[in-house]
Amino acid sequence: MREKTFYIGVDLGATKTLAVLYDEDMGLIAQARAKTPSDKGGDAILASIVELASEACAQAGLDVSKVKAVGVAVPAPIDRESGTIIQAPNMGIKDYPMGKKLAKALGASSFLENDVRAGVWGEFRKGALRGYKNAVGIFVGTGIGGGILLDGKLWGGSHGHAGEIGHMILQEGGAVCGCGQYGCLEALASRSAMAKDAVAAIASGKSPLLMERYGTDFRKMKSSVFEYALSEKDEAIQKIIARSAFWVGIGMANLVNVLDPEAIVLGGGVIARFGDFYKKRAEESMKEHMLSGFAKGVKVLVSELGDLAVPTGAALSAKEAMG
Secondary structure, three states: OOOOOEEEEEEEOOOEEEEEEEEOOOOEEEEEEEEOOOOOOHHHHHHHHHHHHHHHHHHOOOOHHHEEEEEEEEOOOEEOOOOEEEEEOOOOEEEEOHHHHHHHHHOOEEEEEEHHHHHHHHHHHHOOOOOOOOEEEEEEOOOEEEEEEEOOEEOOOOOOOOOOHHHOEOOOOOOEOOOOOEOEHHHHHOHHHHHHHHHHHHHOOOOHHHHHHHOOOHHHOOHHHHHHHHHOOOHHHHHHHHHHHHHHHHHHHHHHHHHOOOEEEEEOHHHHHHHHHHHHHHHHHHHHHOOHHHOOOOEEEEOOOHHHHHHHHHHHHHHHHOO
């Protein structure tokens, strides 16, 4: 009787890390999550991944040695061949050999992928993009990432770095981005950008509701805070969320004009919280700024897998890399 094989997909985010254990058919078995120690360096982040992988296996009564491969989705450019994180500005990592260190720590093959490329692959194989061969994914969270699907394959570009949609410069001299440039989509529309705008709105007296509950502490400006403000019809916060969607829509228009995709899937924590409110405004902005001839040719979708899109894609990538 053939021994069962298992895979782990890891969504390594600047804010949280999620490790999910799958069987060989990509059926979810167990998951574990924790805050990412982004301020403590690569080795601390590696140790957290190992701990979460072990925790997920323990939940299933499975020894971690039974895991055949681990896929780690990283919010940064990576070198797949060497398993190196080239630079993760939101986590203070540069030229870190995550793949080799993780393989040694867990005794399993490891595979690195960009986080949103993994999410797009998960949606293509198991979610909203099933049936589409040419598509783009934009995931809005602490930062903004992207993935491009061409003819049913993830497009990595000449050096494997394609899809850094969050670093398209949309506003010359705009807000400073974590990458060091100014006016990137990420600096204009990510949850971090929204949090900065919210603090400014609260401090100027435009959101007394949030001032009373949260004050002006930037660290408290989580997606749940924006969701609460939206439910309470806080006009200042509604405008901030709508402004984020507006900029994402401009990014979508640029991608449609250049790539002519069949579909664009929106994902990430911000989309999960604001759903139709965000999608509607992003799509309106896209149609306003794109070439009119493309208006009926692209579908705007929302992630079906939600939080599991990225780890699912990471685990699938790891499995497929094994052959």
